[in-house]
Amino acid sequence: xxxxxxxxxxxxxxxxxxxxxxxxxxxxxxxxxxxxxxxxxxxxxxxxxxxxxxxxxxxxxxxxxxxxxxxxxxxxxxxxxxxxxxxxxxxxxxxxxxxxxxxxxxxxxxxxxxxxxxxxxxxxxxxxxxxxxxxxxxxxxxxxxxxxxxxxxxxxxxxxxxxxxxxxxxxxxxxxxxxxxxxxxxxxxxxxxxxxxxxxxxxxxxxxxxxxxxxxxxxxxxxxxxxxxxxxxxxxxxxxxxxxxxxxxxxxxxxxxxxxxxxxxxxxxxxxxxxxxxxxxxxxxxxxxxxxxxxxxxxxxxxxxxxxxxxxxxxxxxxxxxxxxxxxxxxxxxxxxxxxxxxxxxxxxxxxxxxxxxxxxxxxxxxxxxxxxxxxxxxxxxxxxxxxxxxxxxxxxxxxxxxxxxxxxxxxxxxxxxxxxxxxxxxxxxxxxxxxxxxxxxxxxxxxxxxxxx
Amino acid sequence: xxxxxxxxxxxxxxxxxxxxxxxxxxxxxxxxxxxxxxxxxxxxxxxxxxxxxxxxxxxxxxxxxxxxxxxxxxxxxxxxxxxxxxx
Numbered sequence: 001x002x003x004x005x006x007x008x009x010x011x012x013x014x015x016x017x018x019x020x021x022x023x024x025x026x027x028x029x030x031x032x033x034x035x036x037x038x039x040x041x042x043x044x045x046x047x048x049x050x051x052x053x054x055x056x057x058x059x060x061x062x063x064x065x066x067x068x069x070x071x072x073x074x075x076x077x078x079x080x081x082x083x084x085x086x087x088x089x090x091x092x093x094x095x096x097x098x099x100x101x102x103x104x105x106x107x108x109x110x111x112x113x114x115x116x117x118x119x120x121x122x123x124x125x126x127x128x129x130x131x132x133x134x135x136x137x138x139x140x141x142x143x144x145x146x147x148x149x150x151x152x153x154x155x156x157x158x159x160x161x162x163x164x165x166x167x168x169x170x171x172x173x174x175x176x177x178x179x180x181x182x183x184x185x186x187x188x189x190x191x192x193x194x195x196x197x198x199x200x201x202x203x204x205x206x207x208x209x210x211x212x213x214x215x216x217x218x219x220x221x222x223x224x225x226x227x228x229x230x231x232x233x234x235x236x237x238x239x240x241x242x243x244x245x246x247x248x249x250x251x252x253x254x255x256x257x258x259x260x261x262x263x264x265x266x267x268x269x270x271x272x273x274x275x276x277x278x279x280x281x282x283x284x285x286x287x288x289x290x291x292x293x294x295x296x297x298x299x300x301x302x303x304x305x306x307x308x309x310x311x312x313x314x315x316x317x318x319x320x321x322x323x324x325x326x327x328x329x330x331x332x333x334x335x336x337x338x339x340x341x342x343x344x345x346x347x348x349x350x351x352x353x354x355x356x357x358x359x360x361x362x363x364x365x366x367x368x369x370x371x372x373x374x375x376x377x378x379x380x381x382x383x384x385x386x387x388x389x390x391x392x393x394x395x396x397x398x399x400x401x402x403x404x405x406x407x408x409x410x411x412x413x414x415x416x417x418x419x420x421x422x423x424x425x426x427x428x429x430x431x432x433x434x435x436x437x438x439x440x441x442x443x444x445x446x447x448x449x450x451x452x453x454x
Numbered sequence: 455x456x457x458x459x460x461x462x463x464x465x466x467x468x469x470x471x472x473x474x475x476x477x478x479x480x481x482x483x484x485x486x487x488x489x490x491x492x493x494x495x496x497x498x499x500x501x502x503x504x505x506x507x508x509x510x511x512x513x514x515x516x517x518x519x520x521x522x523x524x525x526x527x528x529x530x531x532x533x534x535x536x537x538x539x540x541x
Binding site: 013014017020021023024120122128130150151152154155156157 | 463464465466467468469470489490493494521522523524526527530531534
């Protein structure tokens with residue numbers, strides 16, 4: 001846990017008290033102007049330190065939740081703003097509506113998850129009176145630590161300030177981390193979907209056809225990607241709470257296995273995203289880890305963290321020469337010295353960070369659409385990467401033909417429309433040869449993901 | 455110290471208190487409301503008299519609407535209300 005997240009300046013009591021009075025004058029100003037009920041939203045942060053990164057972040061999650069709920073509930077919001085004080089951020093919403101109805105909405109947010117206990121969403125009528133929970137026949141708020149009413153424990157300081165502060169910080173972390181993990185998962189799922197939507201892709205499932213596959217189509221990929229959302233969330237959260245990420249891969253195997261079962265269940269036994277579960281899982285964990293350290297995520301840092309997570313991955317190949325039965329990946333390593341996705345992971349995904357990502361930025365700047373850029377990136381990857389999926393079906397001969405063709409298409413520097421036509425022909429060729437560069441597709445998805453994170 | 459005019463301090467937010475002081479001629483009149491009156495009513499009352507005594511306020515009409523303020527907050531709010539009322 002990064003100490004900076006909960007470290008801040010102590011606010012003297014007199015200053016806290018004057019901030020509260022200023023808050024009430026602010027409310028009065030809004031009543032004078034609008035004569036309507038208002039929401040005043042603050043965080044409930046125990047202790048003399050009110051301002052630190054985690055608390056500020058939690059405020060904005062809360063503020064945005066209220067905004068969303070007001071919008072979804074069809075409330076007529078006449079005015080909304082947030083202001084910054086030494087005692088923390090304050091959010092204001094003036095609403096042309098019934099104060100009780102507004103309070104109902106507010107309480108539903110406060111109660112929607114345990115960490116929302118830290119949200120104070122006051123609803124105040126134009127005469128300055130607060131709508132109380134008892135008016136909705138609801139119990140008063142409970143203490144952060146026990147089941148007694150908050151006011152009683154707060155007044156008697158029943159649990160000691162340190163316990164309350166620790167509990168507050170724990171809840172803040174829970175709140176902020178789970179939202180961040182959700183965010184990472186959303187981006188991971190989107191990257192998988194963007195990859196499958198990228199069209200035309202030689203041999204792969206795309207919007208045009210199912211490529212060299214008979215058992216899957218775009219709808220199956222969509223189902224599978226969405227089913228993996230929970231996995232990406234959980235693995236990101238594991239990264240956020242990790243003290244260090246060195247060699248973490250071994251501790252991720254089990255959650256990865258579970259994700260495979262989830263995928264197979266969603267696809268009725270078809271392997272749509274097995275490679276992505278491995279590589280996207282690693283990258284989600286690395287992103288989570290960096291966020292947990294409050295680091296600004298750069299391509300370099302992300303690459304380094306992925307590399308650290310996977311520092312032991314090559315041990316997978318230990319002793320394979322003596323094995324009587326080997327997996328396809330083990331065979332390739334033994335016979336062709338191709339380490340496949342493990343090798344990529346071991347070096348921190350150089351195909352993504354050295355090849356695809358810089359190129360992606362570059363061609364997007366040159367006015368290519370995201371889809372066109374994706375197609376060209378895939379072609380780049382197909383030209384450079386010894387894709388074990390192609391090797392598995394087509395042998396070295398198939399792999400060479402595939403790589404040579406990709407290199408050729410890149411070297412002739414065709415105008416874009418012609419290149420896209422050539423890609424369609426390449427697709428037909430790959431389908432005829434029954435080849436599908438699934439490994440390159442996974443790297444494309446990783447590139448989309450890294451691009452959305454950095 | 456003499457209370458010369460009506461003055462207020464504090465807010466009705468939770469863990470705070472709203473204090474009103476007004477001039478009075480016949481000693482101290484206290485009107486106390488509190489969300490924790492059953493648990494802390496007497497304690498709060500004793501605190502009010504002790505703070506007023508420290509400030510040498512002999513005559514005042516004081517209303518307190520307490521929303522669960524801890525002692526140091528209550529004390530600060532009462533002191534501020536008195537300071538605002540003496541001017």
